Amino acid sequence: MFSADRVLPVPPPYGVVVLPPxxxxxxxxxxxxxxxxxxxxxxxxxxxxxxxxxxxxxxxxxxxxxxxxxxxxxxxxxxxxxxxxxxxxxxxxxxxxxxxxxxxxxxxxxxxxxxxxxxxxxxxxxxxxxxxxxxxxxxxxxxxxxxxxxxxxxxxxxxxxxxxxxxxxxxxxxxxxxxxxxxxxxxxxxxxxxxxxxxxxxxxxAGPEDPGVLHAVFAADSSAWEACTVLSGGSMYPRSTDDDHYCLRLNENQLSRTGREMARLVVEYAPEEMALVRESAFVAVHQISMPQFHEACTLLGLPRSRFLATVDRYGNAASASLPLQLALAQQSDRVMPGDVVALVGLASGFSMGLVLIRL
Structure with missing residues (x-):
């Protein structure tokens, strides 16, 4: 007799091919x-x-x-x-x-x-x-x-x-x-x-030890969108000639406060992913200055040896910052095939992201 608490596998519809993970x-x-x-x-x-x-x-x-x-x-x-x-x-x-x-x-x-x-x-x-x-x-x-x-x-x-x-x-x-x-x-x-x-x-x-993207976690506090802006080119200032609109501008107090809060949230609400970050061979974190880089290392609670400072030599490469750090780590043999690397992103808006990849 069929029991309500017993779950039977449901076969795929006829003709449907089920791909492996x-x-x-x-x-x-x-x-x-x-x-x-x-x-x-x-x-x-x-x-x-x-x-x-x-x-x-x-x-x-x-x-x-x-x-x-x-x-x-x-x-x-x-x-x-x-x-x-x-x-x-x-x-x-x-x-x-x-x-x-x-x-x-x-x-x-x-x-x-x-x-x-x-x-x-x-x-x-x-x-x-x-x-x-x-x-x-x-x-x-x-x-x-x-x-x-x-x-x-x-x-x-x-x-x-x-x-x-x-x-x-x-x-x-x-x-x-x-x-x-x-x-x-x-x-x-x-x-x-x-x-x-x-x-x-x-x-x-997608086996237990196969390479690839293992986890991706993102969070946002969009109330802080004014923390860092380039105003021109949109519907607010479509044809502005004001330098203040065309140039990158920062509300540093708001950005720092929001950044710390976002980092705390990710650490608190993504314990499994953070455990993998702590075990990873290399951590790339978005870098806008050396003081911010040191603060990020402290917030993540990891030794500096797990990171690679690049902003001092290459500047803030915006969204190319994380690939740049990973490329330099690969070129210097700091990471090898099979290693897990963590990419930690910070962005105006304000958003934070974490992607874990096994090479």
Whole structure:
């Protein structure tokens, strides 16, 4: 006799093929940095050349941020070009062709145009014919794109996904500074760096020790959206010529307070994932300055040896920051196949994300 507390397996409908569990495997990760390098002293010289009423004393930028210089694109290089350069490297490293990619995601704070999606421009330059769309969530854009790609792969919607990023954030640097208060409000714009990044993910088996994206956890406090902004280019200020609208600006008190709260929430409400973070071989965390990097290490409660500081040499590479750290760790053999790495993202808006990947 049938018992109500006994659950019987339900066979799939006739003709439906049940796929085995799949995991999004990271086949390759690549970064492209434009060759031009701008030191913080050259930033000061740029303010002088712009006739800025306020120019900080020598060493101020280095002392406040711990950043020595940033990479800067040439005037004729677009966000899509940086993304394409990194994507070509990622495909070559994986031994794959663009024809094998069945979804392309452009993930970046930057873009070539308001319309169309920059992903189409990247696809055209690569010769891709697959579907494309943009993923945009400030400096968590790449991390959210990895989450999106993993979800598509795990459900069988796509097999191979290329995430491409092109950051041209030096366009948000403010050169004409009327006073010290304005300088401090726009301080993050002096340490942002242009960069390209690309990650190629493909379907693989999902066994206990198989490589791939293991976990993805995200949280947001959107009431803090004004903490860090670039105002122009949207419906609020579509054609503004005000420097305050075109340049990156920061409400540091709000950003710091919200960042600490978001970190606390992730630590408290994602205990399983945080346990894996503590056991991981390497932790990449979004970096906007050296003081913020040290604070992030402290908040995560892990030794500095598990991290890699990059913002001092390369500046804040926005959403390319995490791929950059992972690429440098891979190049220096700090991580090996089979290692679990944690990518911890922080973004204005305000959002925080954590993705765990077994290489």
């Amino acid at each position: 799949r995991r999004a495997r990271l086949l390759s990760n690549a970064v492209h940095l434009p060759p031009q390098y701008r030191t913080m002293e050259q930033v000061r010289a740029g303010m002088v050349a712009a006739g800025s009423p306020f120019v900080p004393p020598p060493g101020t930028l280095e002392n406040l941020t711990g950043v020595r210089g940033v990479h800067v694109r040439s005037d004729d290089v677009q966000a899509s070009d940086l993304a394409v350069a990194a994507a070509v490297k990622a495909l070559e490293t994986a031994g794959a062709s663009i024809g094998e990619v069945d979804l392309l995601l452009f993930a970046s704070t930057s873009q070539d145009l308001v319309e169309p999606a920059t992903g189409h421009i990247v696809a055209a330059k690569l010769g891709a014919t697959c579907p494309v769309f943009d993923v945009k969530n400030a400096c968590n854009s790449v991390l959210n794109a990895v989450e999106t790609a993993a979800a598509f792969i795990e459900t069988g919607r796509h097999r191979t996904v290329l995430v491409a990023c092109g950051e041209t954030t030096t366009l948000t640097t403010r050169w004409h500074v009327p006073d010290h208060e304005t300088f401090m409000r726009h301080l993050p714009g002096y340490t942002v760096s242009d960069a390209g990044a690309a990650l190629l993910l493909a379907a693989g088996p």
